[in-house]
Amino acid sequence: MYHVPPELVREIFNFLFDTPLNDSEELGVPNRQKWSSIHGLTLVSKDFRALTLEAWFRTLFVTSPADITLLQDVFPEIGRAWTRELHCVQLHSRETSVWNLEGFQCLSRIRLDWMSPSMMPHYGSDDPADRLPFTHISSTVTELDIRGLPWPSPLVFHNINKILPQLRILKLRQSRTWCGLCHTCSVVKFRSPGPEMLVYEGGLGLPMHYSRVFSALEHLHTVSITVPDLGSGTTTLSQKHNPYLWSGECDRCMEIMYEDEAFRVRWVARKQGQADDTKEGGKTVYVFPPALKRVEWRFWKAESGEDSDFIENGDELNGSGDDV
DSSP states (O other): OOOHHHHHHHHHHHHHHSSSOOOOOOTOOOOSSHHHHHHHGGGGGGGHHHHHHHHHHHHESSSSHHHHHHHHHHHIIIIIISSSSSEEEOOSSSOOOOOTTTOOSSOOOEEEOOOOOOOOOOOOOOOOGGSSSSEOOTTTEEEEEEOSSOOGGGGGGTHHHHHHHHHEEEEEEESEEETTTEEEEEEESTTTTTEEEEEEEEOOOHHHHHHHTTTTTTTTOOEEEEEEOOOOOOOOOOOSOTTTEEEEOOOOHHHHHTTTTHHHHHHHHHHHTOOOOSOOSSSSOOOOOOOOOOEEEEEEEEEEEEGGGGGGOOOOTOOSSSSS
């Protein structure tokens, strides 16, 4: 009789459980098999039960901080050894959940699904509920994936270098993007057909105020931002035709402010880190995060009726602290 080495069995289990169930981008849904479909493995033997639980909890799906406390009380191995990815869900609530991740020693990736329509950052606040809502994150975490953030102001990320100093990969999927010209979160509208993807290398491509916040992240090498393109805009853009290095500017600002060629030239230069010493110039310039190699902008086409779910513009209540 042949015996399979335990290490190989463990790898087989991990492969089985780590395979995504589907490619759905739906928020608040775990992208893996249902427990009912693999529960039978826990009944085969003690060894199979241990391997099944270890593989199942490699990705921990939770909808409240209380879930973490409860599960760690029942399965202490979750924090000590099992969990590599934490999938948190901010439910539809007026209060922001703050996730205390103390005890997760092997965590490498965090995904946060934001299903609540409210998150308005307050300028100068140190409350985690007004920033990325995590505390006591292990230095082993190198990837952060945030989906559905309704107001992706740079203020939200002001604590990122303190809580995630080893961050290497940042993924954002949201309905709006930050316009560095009008300091608002705006929907994206290009003239059809619009790009499917824009790629920047060499540290360029972030919204200017994002670059300044992320500049303290010494290990960040990849940022991916995915937003819907509502179409019907005035800006023609593609990977091959991107003369002004688009990085989140709203269609209205580009239509109005880019008419001034002198301003446009200065603005594009500032987005490349060049200071503007003219009387009309702004103070803010792009700051290159030291390890940033690639910035990806991905766009999906908003379907008919989907654009009604997006508010086109809103004022940044307290500003970003910098001028245009």
